[in-house]
Amino acid sequence: MAGQALIDHGRLLDAFGQEVELLVEAARIVPADTPVPTCPGWVVGDVVRHVGSVYRAALGWLVEGRRPYEWQRDPAPGQTDESYVRQGFADLREVLEWHDPAERAASWWPADETYGFWCRRMAHDTTVHRVDVESAGGLEPTGIPDDVAIDGVDEALTLWFGHRLPMLGLSGTRAGSVAVHTGDHSWIARAGPAETVARRCSEDDVKGADVVVTQAPATVYLWLWGRQRLGAVDVDGDDDDAVGQLWALMRLATR
Numbered sequence: 001m002a003g004q005a006l007i008d009h010g011r012l013l014d015a016f017g018q019e020v021e022l023l024v025e026a027a028r029i030v031p032a033d034t035p036v037p038t039c040p041g042w043v044v045g046d047v048v049r050h051v052g053s054v055y056r057a058a059l060g061w062l063v064e065g066r067r068p069y070e071w072q073r074d075p076a077p078g079q080t081d082e083s084y085v086r087q088g089f090a091d092l093r094e095v096l097e098w099h100d101p102a103e104r105a106a107s108w109w110p111a112d113e114t115y116g117f118w119c120r121r122m123a124h125d126t127t128v129h130r131v132d133v134e135s136a137g138g139l140e141p142t143g144i145p146d147d148v149a150i151d152g153v154d155e156a157l158t159l160w161f162g163h164r165l166p167m168l169g170l171s172g173t174r175a176g177s178v179a180v181h182t183g184d185h186s187w188i189a190r191a192g193p194a195e196t197v198a199r200r201c202s203e204d205d206v207k208g209a210d211v212v213v214t215q216a217p218a219t220v221y222l223w224l225w226g227r228q229r230l231g232a233v234d235v236d237g238d239d240d241d242a243v244g245q246l247w248a249l250m251r252l253a254t255r
Contacts, residue, residue, distance in 0.1 A: 004112040004158065005120045006151045006185070009101035012116075013093065015148045016123035020089045022142050023051065023130040024082050030137030032081070038132045038227055047129050047136075048081045049074060054125055055088030058118045062095050065106045092122065109163055121159075124152050128225050135227070149217035150183045154200065156224040157187045160253040161246075162198035170252050171196050176242030179209035180224075183217045189246055196249070211237030213246075224250050 005012060032045035039047055053073045060068025075084035099105070101116030109117060127144060134141050144152075157180065165171065175192030179201070186206050189198040206212055213220070215233040222228045230247050 004109075004154070005101075005116055006154050007147050009116050009119060011147065012119050012123050012151070013096060015145070016119060016126060017089070017093065019123060019126040019130050020085065023048070023126055023133060024085060026130060026133040026137065026139060027082065029139065030133055034136050036132050036136040038135060039129075044133050044136055045081060047132055048085060051126060051129050052081070052084040052088045055085070055092045055122060058122055059088075059092050059095060061106050061108075062092075062099075062115065062118060067106070067108070092118075109159055111158075111163065120151070120155060123148070124155055127152065128222075128227065131222060131227055144218040144221065146183050146217045149221040150185050152221040153180065153182060153217065153224060154185070154187070156221070156250065156254075157189055157198040158200070160224075161189055161191075161196065161250060164253045165196045165249055168252070170249065172245050172249060174241065174245065176211075176239060176245060177209045178242050178246045179206040179212040180220060181206055181212060181214045182220045191242075191245055191249055209237075210239040210242050211235055213243060223247070225254055226251050 027044060027048050030044050032043065034044045036042045036044060036047055056071040057068055060071045075081060096115060096119050099115040101114060101119060103115050104113055105115045105118065107113045107117045127148070131141065171193055172191030173193065175194065177188060177190045180187045180189065186201050186203055187198055188201045188205060188209055213233045213235055219228055219232055223232050230244065235243055
């Protein structure tokens with residue numbers, strides 16, 4: 001384990017590679033011009049090329065030591081989308097394998113400026129977009145292992161909700177706290193005009209929240225990313241508005 005991840009770096013790197021294969025396999029089956037409802041305005045080909053592009057952007061952060069401004073954003077002339085993704089992954093994986101995950105690296109999250117951050121970020125980006133492609137094609141969804149999903153819940157709340165929203169200057173309209181509990185892990189997310197924060201917490205802390213959201217790890221993970229409907233999780237408590245606000249804010253954070 002390194003940085004903020006809840007699971008071992010090697011495990012994440014393996015999961016990353018497996019998700020690349022699942023994405024490529026789904027993209028072979030689903031026509032490239034198929035609309036992707038979870039990514040409005042995009043078709044499957046756009047999703048695949050986006051993934052290949054973000055791999056190169058991540059590599060730019062690592063190699064240049066700062067936010068990159070130029071990278072190969074589309075396949076080269078004559079290069080297939082699959083080749084574009086595979087080559088981007090291969091180049092990024094080589095760098096990630098050669099560096100200790102705890103080694104300092106430039107990133108856009110001050111709480112985790114490590115090589116491990118990029119392994120984690122790219123693993124989850126690939127997983128979510130693999131789900132997008134499978135869903136767009138009506139394919140039987142491939143399961144997400146519990147340990148990967150739990151780490152994804154943690155990243156969604158602590159990075160996207162707790163950091164990305166404040167960075168964008170976005171906040172809730174009413175004060176409310178939502179506890180999220182899945183797979184023996186718990187978090188508290190607080191939103192309102194005065195704060196937008198999320199942190200890991202104990203089960204005892206959960207009792208102090210206005211409402212508690214629970215479900216299987218993969219369901220909670222995809223729910224936070226807007227890949228499950230609002231009512232896909234179980235809610236314990238009467239403050240439905242707090243849950244709706246969390247879900248809506250996550251849509252703004254991850255768009």
